[in-house]
Amino acid sequence: MSAILDIVVGIFTKNGFVMSFLMIGILSYLATLISDKLLRGRIPGSAVAIFFGLILAYIGGAISGGDKGISDIGIFAGVGVLGASTLRDFTIIATAYGAKLSEIKKCGFLGVIALLIGILSSYIVGALIAVAFGYTDAASVSTIGAGAVTFVVGPVTGAAIGADSTVIALSVATGLVKSVSIMLLTPLVAKKIGLTTPQAAIVFGGLVGSVSGTSTALASVDKKLVPYGAMIATFYTGVGCLLCPSVLYFLTNLIL
Amino acid sequence: MNLMIYGVALLAGCAFLGSFFGNLLGLLTGLNSDIGGVGFTMIFLLLATNTPQIASRLPKGSSEGIHFWKAMFIPVVIAMAASQNVYKAISGGWLALVAGVSVVLVSFLLIPVFNKFAPKSAEQVDSKEAEA
Structure with missing residues (x-):
């Protein structure tokens, strides 16, 4: 069982950048769901998702003691790549x-x-x-x-x-x-x-x-x-x- | 061949040009870092896509590439938020709340001031004409 878990964690860690798309996608889905159903659209999904991101960053910081939020935890390292300055600036420009x-x-x-x-x-x-x-x-x-x-x-x-x-x-x-x-x-x-x-x-x-x-x-x-x-x-x-x-x-x- | 790469390449070209000017400003101001490169880039991108000579040479599909990255803005911002040092910042939570709300309230107060100086919009003129 632990061998299978090792494979899963290994895949996520090795492909951190791809993992970040999956993670942000799931996060956005949950945020949109909460925005639509729970908040009846009063707070848009994007704001809820960013709020979730900050919560995850808090959790990551509390667990790892690092200063890069959730991306300091091995399998979520790719989030740090997606949210780093290169892609951030590129999308702002767009x-x-x-x-x-x-x-x-x-x-x-x-x-x-x-x-x-x-x-x-x-x-x-x-x-x-x-x-x-x-x-x-x-x-x-x-x-x-x-x-x-x-x-x-x-x-x-x-x-x-x-x-x-x-x-x-x-x-x-x-x-x-x-x-x-x-x-x-x-x-x-x-x-x-x-x-x-x-x-x-x-x-x-x-x-x-x-x-x-x-x-x-x-x-x-x-x-x-x-x-x-x-x-x-x-x-x-x-x-x-x-x-x-x-x-x-x-x-x-x-x-x- | 899918043409979206042209749009993405234009974006990249503008990004390097903007970053160059940002670094140049950084050099001139003695800060030795990129100052306002993102802002310069946005101006270049707008100039490029609004200049008929350049815009007409971009194949139609190329804008898809720019639109993709435009749509990726919020996901990237979410990832950026998730990789910030929120744990340490939380002790300053009141600052964020007070500053964030105050800024919006001040902006709201400024809108009526601006409206006093604003020339009558077409809609208002129309409704007055209709009344007359």
């Missing part, structure tokens, strides 16, 4: 595809201003809260500020400026809380904040960013508004990745 420059021109100036103010305000709020929680080094404060932009900008920034893995995980958690908050809170306040026109949707996408958060939120407010918000939000992570580890990090470094 998300820009389909955003049309002509559409961006049509949205005009206001969307761009909203985008810049959205990134700046998110970064500032995140950074201020990081300082309030006792972080004083520029790398940590910037990474958490960047995490408040999106859960992708946080780790990209953290990796670029050499932040601690713990802080990077915190920035992912902050971005995830943000994404889920967008999805949960937007439908409640949509009318109050005037989120009823394409113009407002563009501003919304620029200010809150987070493609998954924005598109999910707008879908539950008014399906027609989705492309306007999602299109500008598509640039949010990219511009955030451009600004956070460079200009904003320098300014933070200057102040602290």
Whole structure:
């Protein structure tokens, strides 16, 4: 019996990368199931799956004592390959595809201003809260500020400026809380904040960013508004990745 | 031959070009790492796919390759989340919660401010004309 178990574990360990597709696939299926049945679609499957990922990372860290979450456990090592910076950046880049420059021109100036103010305000709020929680080094404060932009900008920034893995995980958690908050809170306040026109949707996408958060939120407010918000939000992570580890990090470094 | 590789190759080409400019910025700023390479890459990809001379030379099937990686974004993010050091971060759990929610609330407060400056959208104009 143990010989058979050895074969199974051996296959999974040897083909860790392939194993990671199976694992993330099963995780996504379970997350979608829970999203649909238990939460009745109020929290999208992707957010639930990312939340599960963070739980698995916690379990992995608790068992192995390592700093790479579930991928520090032998048979799950491939998850670390799938989630490493190479594929992460490659897929982020691909998300820009389909955003049309002509559409961006049509949205005009206001969307761009909203985008810049959205990134700046998110970064500032995140950074201020990081300082309030006792972080004083520029790398940590910037990474958490960047995490408040999106859960992708946080780790990209953290990796670029050499932040601690713990802080990077915190920035992912902050971005995830943000994404889920967008999805949960937007439908409640949509009318109050005037989120009823394409113009407002563009501003919304620029200010809150987070493609998954924005598109999910707008879908539950008014399906027609989705492309306007999602299109500008598509640039949010990219511009955030451009600004956070460079200009904003320098300014933070200057102040602290 | 399946043409999706052209799209993936374009993605890879843009990634290297973007990474080059990111590293160049890193060199210029003295940080000696890739600064904003992903952002540069996205701009290059958009420029490439929106430039008729380049876009018209890409065979139709090639966009499938880009769409595949676009769709892999969330799974990769899940894997990324699963390989973070959450165990150590959990002591800062309140920070994530407070920062994550505050940022969204501040964004919500800014939307009405923007709407004041916004020119009337076509829909609003239409409904007013209909009323008149």
